[in-house]
Amino acid sequence: MRTLNRKLLRDLATLKGQAAAIALVIASGVMTLIIAVTTLDALSLTQQRFYEDFHFAEVFADLKRAPESVAGRLRDIPGVNQVETRVKASVRLEVPGFDDPVRGLLLSIPEGREPLLNHLYLREGRLPEPGRAEEVVISDAFAEAHGLRAGDRIEAIIRGRLSTLRVSGTVLSPEHVYQIAPTDLLPDYKRYGILWMNRRALASAYGMEGAFNNVVVSLQSGAAEAEVIDHLDRILARYGGIGAHGRDDQHSHRFLDEELKQLRAQAVILPTIFLLVSAFLLNVVMSRIIRTQREQVAVLKAFGYGNLDIALHYGMLTGLIVLLGSVLGIGFGAWAASGLAAIYTEYFRFPEMSFRLQGWVVFLAVAVAAGAAMLGTLRAVWGAVRLPPAEGMRPEPPARFRRGWLERSALRHWLDQPARIILRNLGRHPLKSSLSVLGIAMSLGLLVMGAYQLNAVDHMIDTQYREVMRMDLHLTFSDPTPARVHSELRHQPGVLAVETYRSVPVRLLAGHREYRTSILGMDEQPYLRQLLDGRQRPQGLPPEGLLLTDYLAQDLGLRVGDEVRVEIQEGHRQTVTVPLVGLVDEPLGVGAYMQRPALNRLMREGPAVTGAWLMIDSGQQRALFDSLWDLPGVASIGMISEAERNIREYMDDTILMFALVFVLLATSIAFAVVYNNARIAFAERSRELATLQVLGYSRGEVSWILVGEILLLTLVALPFGWLIGTGFAWALNQAFSMDMFRVPLVITPGAYGFATAVVLTASVAAAVLVVRRLHRLDKVAVLKAVE
């Protein structure tokens, strides 16, 4: 081995603390990118494969009832490839040993075989045999939640009639990757199940013999989806069609897409921030480390080593550190990403995750880290080799010291000699000091961003379930029901308050933009389901006009006072124009709201409702459920506390998991920065500090000069860090706003406090380490050796 390489390894061993800290920064940056991009890739790749291999349909339509003969006309629509008609039924399920209300969706499959579209992936057992009316296959998540196996029995109430069903297998479907009940935001596998049974059996139980109420279609390549949808709508209108839609409005796909969108935002914004911060820190730290080797560079030059040799030597030093950091980052990144991907399979039911580490991601991450580190290194090496060796070996000239403004101010009387040294040290290298401050501020900013995510998600869920959704139960009826159901519900056991609503599926149109949702017709002053204004205060509904979630209004380019075209997807299916009269600020989901009488008028109907919100006495819950199930027309009962628990779990598992990883990384970056700063300050000052000790200063006093400098830099960095963190959080917030939820830009004092505490702790730890080193310093040796 060449002697220079041996020096390299020994230098690395000497610098091990600092090198490890820098490697940690690199590892953090690399890891962030790998986690984000790899998780995103795993999810989208898996989705794509599942959709392709299992023939996920492209257009979907619900209708009241059409004779099977209509299917032929649908096949003739230009651009249509395959058509699969189905019977689809919302049912109530009873699972032995489980008392809460369970909702179910029953879908037909052709007698004893796989459908043409939306193939089922059989996880266990077999498909129902032809002619076996009682056999069903069930979604594997539902089976898992209740411990159901092939051969087990469950009961279903189909059109008011109780049937006993036998599970013949468990399946996954590309149509139900994300399995949620229509009114929910998150899966609740215990309380919502999807079942498939033979067409004939379901048709006879549901009164759909020779007919269908749902159709799915695949398109020929190059076909225009919008035209096919128009065509379908025209044909199905007279059969009670409520509007065909593409994958974009398919429930499961839409949620999966939202999640991918969110991951994409994360994959761009977080690694960018992390890599930029770590690149900056690497640049600063490497250049300062090299600068402390100024004399060695001069010696090597004196003996005839060329600039290139020297640049190469230090480049390799940096390269080894980068290599170490990259290996750590790639290893842990891949590990964490595969863990996260596994978490996602809990929410998105895929047969298996296609997980791969893409070369370009690894390359990009390493290239950014290495590039930044090399830039810092070469900048410093260039600075060192540019000097004639004689100058390099001379101690650095005493820098120009000046009295700073602080010393000229009234404070000067309190400044003792060490305090003056601290101030002048920082003042004599304003650039170096600023970079140190910026480095600490950036790592603080990362921490603020991480803590913001952790806190804001909680804040968001609290707002949703304390301020917006104040009911305990959410009932839906199978059909529009007269409003007098209100008093009937009020007299059910344990019911404390009732509010009913009318929900109408609509398409909102504004210019070329459109959005499918439902208008909720509510009481004038809703209490159980509040609508918050921009200042988080509950607002009432005016007698006429529409309110929209602010995010949705913005998405559609609408402002208060604008006219909104509303295409009603139910009943007479007219398009009407309604003024936008207000905005609603809510963190989860988006919606459209009107006073119920106004919506009833729009529908040209009497006072009809389609659902109700209940506040109940939890002690009587059991009795209430029994009684509610006996009411005709109750299609589903949703428990809000369960929904809240689910969403918290989901957030804990996904976003918070990410945030936690990032907080850990940010913490390690903060420590690495502060520690490196302190170590370098120590290296630069050791001679001066030894001199002071020789002159009779105590260890404590001398330590104070170093510690004071570290702490002063940290304190100065705090406000900048808060500012930078707020900026990072804002950027993240912008990238994260979407239909499903919008994490509010609320950075709690706790988030700032947490981030500050971490940085201060890191500073104190670094100070302690450096002071211990100072105490071991051989004063005489330091004074004898040239600087």
Add this chain to the structure above:
Amino acid sequence: MAADPKKRPEGSRNRDVVFETRGLTKTYLMGEVEIHALQGVDLKLYAGELVVMLGASGSGKSTLLNIMGGLDTASSGTVRYRDQELTNASDKALTLFRRDHVGFVFQFYNLIASLTARENVAIVTEISRDPMPPEEALALVGLNERLDHFPAQLSGGEQQRVAIARAIAKQPAVLLCDEPTGALDSKTGIQVLEALGHINEAMDTTIAIITHNEVIGEMADRVIRLRDGRVENIHENDKRRPPGELRW
């Protein structure tokens, strides 16, 4: 190959000129202070001679040595090494010049702390054209027993002798020594000077030693005194005293 050390029949003047400087000046900034380190130096060094440059601190002797060794450049004037003009040589040319022709010994040794004695020498022999083995160079300075010690495990005198071994291992034509005994006590200082004298005789290397210690001048062929950046006078010794007889 060595001549009789006590007597140099031809006299230095008849030998080849190794270095020649004319009107050399050097001004540099130290912080906010402008320092006129050299103010017109005319000087010749001859092949195989041992020269001691004496002067108080600030007399410009280190600057002169650094410029002759290609470690620094002059503000004006010329420096020539044999046929090579160093005055306006490029950084690359100076690097090659140092690599091929010059060995340095510094007051504070400037060893690389992370390398052993042997490795500190090897780091130079690895890039030289015709080096002696590091072990041989260390034997010449009497350190064959301490090859694998790190600088921190060696005394000051031993460290300086490693530095000398490092400087001579590439068999340079010129050895430039800046206060080689400045950081040592007199006993170890004399050991180091003995090593230098031995090299000069055994290898016929031209050696320039910078010092402010008058006594060391007695071991030289010539003593050049510098003062305020100028050559004050040049004195030729009739007889070189062996370093072992020096006392201070």
